[in-house]
Amino acid sequence: MRAVRTVDGGFQVVEVDDPTGDGVVVEVASAGICGSDLHMAGFGLSNTFGHEVAGRLVDGTEVAIRPTLACGTCDRCAAGAEQQCRAMALYGLAMDGGMADRILVDPACLVPLADGVPVGDACLVEPIAVSVHAVNVAGVQPGQRVLVVGGGTIGLTAVAAALHVGAEVDLSARHAHQVAAGERLGAGTAASGEYDVVIEAAGTESALVAAIDHARPGGTVSIPAVYWDGIAIPNVMSMFLKEVSLRPSSMYGCSGRHGPDVREVDEAAALLAAVPELSEAVITHRFALDDAPEAFRVAADRSAGAIKVVLEP
Structure with missing residues (x-):
């Protein structure tokens, strides 16, 4: 399958093996380019990029993906502050991300979408969750x-x-x-x-x-x-x-605003459904996955008028 990785300090589309192992395979429909992706181009990372991801399960169910994977057993996880977990791992950094045809994720990372939310916009759930957390901690x-x-x-x-x-x-x-x-x-x-x-x-x-x-x-x-x-x-x-x-305000966990067990990624998915103009205002460019090098160039060019650039496999 195709995947976006860094080659000689730049972003390229390469062929990699399909993901295997424990977890759920998601057919990627949209993956957003984050500013952190641009910053990490020169870090020498070998994994597939992409932590702002949405797609479809084998049965056709459309989901967004929470890219953070905490241990679930430590004191911080027990407090609902999974973003503070000392063993936190992130798809798109420590593990292969979603700028690819498919991604393998832990079932706990699936985020249900409300009816009517386009899966092509649902990659925004992750950055919205960052902002929901910033509003909640304040x-x-x-x-x-x-x-x-x-x-x-x-x-x-x-x-x-x-x-x-x-x-x-x-x-x-x-x-x-x-x-x-x-x-x-x-x-x-x-x-x-x-x-x-x-x-x-x-x-x-x-x-x-x-x-x-x-x-x-x-x-x-x-x-x-x-x-x-x-x-x-x-x-x-x-x-x-x-x-x-x-x-x-780092990433997201459970805010307590709507109860101690309500994930901020779910608050974010609900916000995307409630404010449909949000995706229209924020997503400025869409590119096919094969055009990832150009998509990254546009995302990095302040004069291009880009806000959120989305890859669509």
């Missing part, structure tokens, strides 16, 4: 003012997640197409004044500075962004004086 409540900094996939899905809770949401984004996407989802398009919660979804030092500046005294900055190169916090004194709480 404790966003109806009527609160929320600012999202960064207009990529995580920023825009965070806009949708916060709006769905009932917050008033503004988006601070760098590019015009991102601003337009946020507007389409219902966000205000200019940061003004102070906010109860700021979600930092850009992953830059300047974005974190802006997030702290806009947080009200006693406010919260939720950080689903990844700082690949490390950062300083020039306005740390402002953070100190205002007693702003920084809340790192």
